[in-house]
Amino acid sequence: TDEYKEDLIHLMSEGGSIYHSGMGQKAVAEQIDSYLKKSRDMYESIKGLRWAIVSKEASEFMGDIALYNLDVYSNNAELGYTINKESWKQGVALECSRAVIDFAFNDLLMHKIVMIIDERNLPLLKLMEKLGFKQDGCLRDEHYSHKEDKYISYYVYSLLKSDERS
DSSP states (O other): GGGGGGHHHHHSSSHHHHHHTOHHHHHHHHHHHHHHHHHHHHHHTTEEEEEEEEETOOOOOOEEEEEEEEEETEEEEEEEEOOOGGGGTTTTTHHHHHHHHHHHHTSSSOOOEEEEEEEEEEEHHHHHTTTTEEEEEEEEEEEHHHHHHHEEEEEEEEEESSSSOO
């Protein structure tokens, strides 16, 4: 929301937090306005939901998590999030992912949740396996990184409602 606009600018300005997002870091403040509009449009068109991640203790913004590309006919959705560096390795991604996955399966009646992950994001690949996601495939050389002057591949992971979860 607009309430967290400054926090989003900080989050998206950090190299590490968006390094694997494919978003890039050019004109971050302008991208945030577009990002917030896209989030509102996604919600209003029933194509997705985005939540702020806020610490329980201090009510500080830690990032965001979303279900997007909601397909109400096939009951599928994509999961994605960005967490600020200060909150890494604290179990935030695990806790939030579990809550959103439960919501998707139990309240939205989704059948499958998909996550597309940058091959370089090893912690997220490990987390997906911990959550019970299965690797469906690899999108080879899917994105060109001008900064690194090379192509980046993405792994596709999915979790079915019937799969065992941790």
